[in-house]
Amino acid sequence: MEEKNLKYFGDAEHCPVRNVIDRIGDKWSVLVLLVLEEAQVMRFSEIHKTIETISQKMLTVTLKGLESDGLVNRKVYPQIPPKVEYRLTERGESLLPHLHSLVKWARENMNDIIASRKQFT
């Protein structure tokens, strides 16, 4: 990495790390993406039921964030009661393999990491 690249990273506005890690680094986005990948298409209430521990507000906020980044598609059926379906976009699907590789590494190293933390004074 050259200095040019470092400055690139330091510039929050145009920094790819900021623009991507900030999103997947929040509390729920990765989990929602993984769940959506598995189910292909889900309604709001289905996601909520699947991820029991997320609050309604945070699910709304998370989905909105993912939608604004073009990672998730939101389809509204204009009917009463409302019906809204979520699914991954192509861009979202293109991100998932990278997330899986991270999760795989996480699974393999989690126990050692937890052990390291405990030992760390």
Add this chain to the structure above:
Amino acid sequence: MEEKNLKYFGDAEHCPVRNVIDRIGDKWSVLVLLVLEEAQVMRFSEIHKTIETISQKMLTVTLKGLESDGLVNRKVYPQIPPKVEYRLTERGESLLPHLHSLVKWARENMNDIIASRKQFT
């Protein structure tokens, strides 16, 4: 992904996503890892000089977090003035390829994502 796995993710204590993404999802860890990978060995002040925008406190906190996870090694030379060197551990190096794959995706998609965000009402 089966329900069993979903509950696995839902359990914060043993969830690999939580335990890893929480760390790399903070503001500075990934950047520090990338910088350390490039330079191999760096002193505290060198990292600080390279990442100009990080505060002294946050650099300390970030390095401590990475060290506690066994991703970075901290070597102290008992002398005056003090000298401390940081470098990646094997575990840290094993994580880097996954980060690079994410950063690569980020670079390729950042402009589209930014455009999506602007267009999003």
Add this chain to the structure above:
DNA sequence: CTGGATCCCTCTCGATACTG
């Protein structure tokens, strides 16, 4: 059913000053 609006608390992070 799918959220929007509000309140409030916690935790992160930055700025500043100080120390062996």
Add this chain to the structure above:
DNA sequence: CAGTATCGAGAGGGATCCAG
């Protein structure tokens, strides 16, 4: 040089209530 200590602002996130 390499941190530690302290303070305070702001964002993230949960609970609850409300609405089309």
